[in-house]
Amino acid sequence: MKRKLLFISFLAVLLVTGCSNDENQTKEEENNEQDIVQNETNKEKKSLEENKKITKNLQQEKGVISGQVIEENDKVSALIEIEEKVNEKEANTLAEKYVRELKKVFKNQDIIVKVEKEGKVIAKISDSDNEAKDKNIEEKESKSKTTPSNNITLKSLSEKGGLTLNSNPITQQISVVIDSSALSKELANKKATDIILEVEGKEYPFTVNPFKETLFEVQNTDFTEKQLLAAIIKIK
Structure with a gap:
């Protein structure tokens, strides 16, 4: 009889504990659902406010x-x-x-x-x-950082002895002449059509001197010598 009473008491404890656990689990699930709903509501409210602002x-x-x-x-x-x-x-x-x-x-x-x-x-x-x-x-910027520029200043060509500026005493215009044979490193295998003179944003194509094919020239520019020495040669 005593054993029977002990068993019944143990069973009652298990039932109470089980019910308590179920109630706690249910409350926890309800709280989680409420949190989810509240978070969604907050997101929608914030989204609506940002929408109005934009x-x-x-x-x-x-x-x-x-x-x-x-x-x-x-x-x-x-x-x-x-x-x-x-x-x-x-x-x-x-x-x-x-x-x-x-x-x-x-x-x-x-x-x-x-x-x-x-x-x-x-x-x-x-x-x-x-x-x-x-x-x-980003790719262009990265490429420009890793790829050396093909532009050469006329001043640097002048220092290497490959540039002549011929001034016309009558018109005061200046022709730019480049000796490609003296600049074999910079202009290796380049034709006159492969290079362009750029002065203050304006571009001028080179032509071959009719008397000497190694000379490339731009005739009769309206720029001063100072402006020309600050100009660049763009190589294709």
Whole structure:
């Protein structure tokens, strides 16, 4: 009888403990669900606030008539209407800017920005377009750092004895003459058509001297000797 009472008591303890564990587990699950719902609510609230902020900034941009940001599943899009005076280049710049702004907020969503003028889409940029452009810029910058420049200054050629500046006493114009045979290292296997004279942003092609094929020249420039010595030779 005593053993029977002990067994019943033990069984009762197990039942109470089991019920208590179930209740604790249920409460924990409920708390977790509440936390998840609260987190989602907070995210939606923050997303809505950021959406309003970006939309407000967008509408205040110069040349913008109206703008709105739309969230749809895994995609966020912005539609911008611009004034007639805004050109296509400015429209693309604006679209690129807001793709980046939206991507800062909606990191895991696809972004697309359209710019319309007089009912026609004149710019359409996505985050993948921006990423490809940024990658291309990075590659070019990296290449420019690792690849030596092919440009040579006329001053350096003058110091090596491969440059002559011939001044016309009547017109005061100056012709630039390069002796390619004296610059075999810099102009190895190069033709006159492979090099260009650039002075203050303007480019001038070289031609072969009719009397000596190793001489490349640009005739009758309107620059001073000082300007020419600061110029560069661009080698293709």
